[in-house]
Amino acid sequence: MTVTERRPGRGGRAPGPTASGGPARPPPGPARLRPGPLLAACALLAGSALLAVLVGPVRLDPGAVLAELAGRLPLVDTHSGLSAQEVAILWQLRLPRVVLGGLVGAMLALAGAAYQGVFRNPLADPYLLGAAAGAGLGATLAIAYGPDTSGWPVELLPLAAFAGAVAGVAAAYALGRSGGARTTTTLVLSGVAVAAFLTAIQTYVQQQRAETLREVYGWILGRLTTAGWREVALVVPYALLSTATILLHGRLLDVLAVGDDEASSLGVRAARVRLVVVAAATLATAAAVAVSGLIGFVGIIVPHTIRLLAGSSYRLLAPLSLIAGAAFLILADLVARTVMAPVELPIGVVTAFFGAPFFALVLRTSGRAP
């Protein structure tokens, strides 16, 4: 992140709630949308995407790649000089992987930010309410008992993982509400219970059908390896829906941050906002998990880094997490497929290995708690 981003971030979070607020300073909390950080994040994303398209395990001439990309624009007619094989590598293997990596990173970071806001818990991540366990069970069932889907337009596995993730969170929500108290603690605890239960079933199925273990592990370790346009098409509708919902709830999330009672005194129905935001975040998580397996850390590290750099108003935090999450995962995947090329590293290894020290560095240098 750049210095230009940190300055307004610090300004917006002047010490003391309103005591120090002179007439020139906006009050803390819901800050005005400033274009600076957003532009910087967009530049970061554009740069990451361009780098990721130009660099890969197969060396393609950067000039030719740019010419080939430009050639697909309307009214532009260029000849890249790439062979049919290289064109296939660029358009059918590298580009969809970059796009999908960006989408998955954006969804996980946005969902993470939303969960942290809804639960007022800095450790909340997109998998908090049983999405991971549900997706894992769905994927395992599809692999163990699913019919042969080689002729289908869409594979069964992502659909099953998606359904599992949604069902897991729905079960946790239903359980949390039936407990009577509608507090976030009840919800989180019922998420723990549901996750444990679903994981138990998944382990049992794996024991019964040991031959499925390899495929289940392959899925868990991340499937960006075999990403294609089909997977992109699968994610896009949910990504749009979730993004719109969460971004529109930014101000309400800011209100929720002060506590349920205070929020209701301001006329905000906390439980309802929570349901809508959790539903949107769950769709985003489920779509990401369905096509990419379980990629940890993005949902925690990206929103917190943004908080430290640009303040914690959700009106800025949500869009910035979205963009920075996309850039982060594109870069992580770039490392995963090039550092030992042509051997692949599991992307989860990369996100944690580079993400954790970077996060620690941000934590140290910024000198304040997220």
Add this chain to the structure above:
Amino acid sequence: MRRFLAPLLLLLALVAAGCGQDGSTSGAAAPAGQEAAFPVTLDTPAGKLTLERQPSRIVSMSPTATEMLFAIGAGGQVAAVDSNSNYPKEAPTTDLSAYEPNLEAIAGYKPDLVVYSDDPGELAAGLGKLGIPALAQPAAKGLEDTYAQLDQLGRATGHAAEAGQLTATMRAEVAKITAASRPERPLTYYHELDKNLYTATSKTFIGQLYGQLGLKNIADAADKDASGYPQLSAEYVVKADPDLIFLADTKCCGQSAKTVAGRDGWDQITAVKSGGVVELDDDVASRWGPRVVDFLKTVAAKVESLETVGS
């Protein structure tokens, strides 16, 4: 990576048969007249193992060992085999899990010899406490290991002569196949272990077999971490443009020549364009038993058919 891959590759070798069966009726008596050879002392990875008597109730926890035992005529002495031992048909498959072996369940078959390839827990130590001889036959690193394990099983079961005959026949057949298969131009191949593009290099057991047929592995350049089982990028496979693609994930993961042709970008690969995609039997391609000869025949036949088309 290697630690993680080992169990995965074990799983590749394990294909559940799914049905339980009481093995107590199949422990037929061993042929008489070979008692004289006992006691025998065997060199195992875990030290010396002495068998006082000819075993008559063998439990095999390794699908490869099961295939070997039946191939050398010791099938009648086998009381039970693990759930993934699905070949030959007459093998007394049980629900014993080689992945998480249960000592009590194994002891329940009253074995006088247990053969295993991997010890995920305390299998050998536990059997030792129960006084049950345990013979380790880990995954072969090359064909010589296969022959040595066959000979060892022959001595352990009182079928040394049959084992000797079998290894001699195998050696002769392998020599014949490899001598006949010398592609005029070096053909390249990609051996697929699963959909996520895990593969085996030429250093592995299966890779050496391809090497003996004169085939060149596209993963060798990739294997810097020397695990022998790297995961390749799809870009790289397309760029390497192998002449042959061998699918060892047909049973586990439903892959076929058709699904491979349908993958994004793979229609550019020579093997896909010219019918060089071979659907293998996962089990045959992942075990190091007597059926390696069948595997070599399958591959050699494909190489020959490509050569004929090419010339």
